[in-house]
Amino acid sequence: MNDVDQLFLKWQGWIKNELSREFSRLLRDQRIFNAFLESLNPYAGQQAGSEIAEWMGLNYFISSCVAIRRLDDRDKRTVSLRVLLIDLQSHADIITEAQLAAHNSMFRVMPDQKQLSASEVVDLLKKEIELLDRFGHKVKQYVDKFVAHSDATNSIEMIPDTSVLDKALFSFHAIFRKYAFLIAGIPCDFKNPNPVDLIGAPGDDYRKRLTRLWTVSRDDE
Numbered sequence: 001m002n003d004v005d006q007l008f009l010k011w012q013g014w015i016k017n018e019l020s021r022e023f024s025r026l027l028r029d030q031r032i033f034n035a036f037l038e039s040l041n042p043y044a045g046q047q048a049g050s051e052i053a054e055w056m057g058l059n060y061f062i063s064s065c066v067a068i069r070r071l072d073d074r075d076k077r078t079v080s081l082r083v084l085l086i087d088l089q090s091h092a093d094i095i096t097e098a099q100l101a102a103h104n105s106m107f108r109v110m111p112d113q114k115q116l117s118a119s120e121v122v123d124l125l126k127k128e129i130e131l132l133d134r135f136g137h138k139v140k141q142y143v144d145k146f147v148a149h150s151d152a153t154n155s156i157e158m159i160p161d162t163s164v165l166d167k168a169l170f171s172f173h174a175i176f177r178k179y180a181f182l183i184a185g186i187p188c189d190f191k192n193p194n195p196v197d198l199i200g201a202p203g204d205d206y207r208k209r210l211t212r213l214w215t216v217s218r219d220d221e
Contacts, residue, residue, distance in 0.1 A: 004094050008103040008183065011084065015176075015184040018079040019071075020198075023176055026067050026169055027198060033060045035206035061165065062147060068168050069143040072136040081176055085129050088179070092121040106185035128175050135168040 001009075040053060073080040088095060097115050100107045116124065138160040146159065177198070180186040188197045 004099060005103070007087075007091055007094065008099070011087070011179075012103075012184045014079045014084055015180050015186070019081060019084065019176060020180070020186070022067055022071060023173060023198065026064060027173065029060060029064060030166075030169060032206050033057075033064075036060070036210050039207045039210035061162065064165055064169070065139050065143050065160070066147060068136060068139045068165070068172060071172055072132055072140055081172055082129065082132055084179065085125050085132070085175070088183075089122055089125040089129070092125065093118040095121045100182055104183065104185040106187060107182065131171050131175065135164075135171040138164050139168050 178190040
């Protein structure tokens with residue numbers, strides 16, 4: 001096994017194991033949280049069960065922010081989406097159609113399509129890393145200053161709202177899908193970031209199950 005084979009094997013391992021597990025959890029939790037929000041709509045203003053609802057929402061928010069923070073980790077000792085992109089950027093000269101086809105049975109060389117040069121691959125990966133900076137910054141700041149420890153310089157403005165978290169997850173997921181297909185051959189349409197092909201269709205009616213919490217709470221009043 002030569003050096004190029006070892007690099008592709010390493011990247012494929014990262015994508016199929018640590019990164020796939022992280023994104024699967026994030027996307028599943030987002031699906032359940034969306035069902036949770038839908039289940040609350042008919043019971044807005046109800047006091048019974050409000051502490052449970054607040055606890056569930058806060059725990060989703062914190063755990064998802066921490067997961068995004070892990071995916072954005074710069075420490076080269078970790079496996080993160082950022083580390084993957086930086087490593088790909090460092091070896092841009094081997095990110096060619098020929099190498100992708102040799103290491104990924106799902107990849108097909110397009111003879112009529114212009115192949116990117118190594119410098120163009122570097123520029124493309126740089127832009128994707130900048131997307132992590134753009135959409136992950138507030139989440140990282142929140143986790144570092146509020147979740148990991150209490151910083152004396154904390155300000156309420158540092159706490160992102162759920163739309164910031166959603167945008168971070170969408171952009172991180174879109175980038176991951178691209179390399180999940182190109183490097184690891186995971187069958188997904190990376191131009192259409194639909195989580196169903198990565199985590200499957202929901203096997204349970206989460207909204208129906210969650211609604212029982214609020215109906216039972218109301219009956220107990």
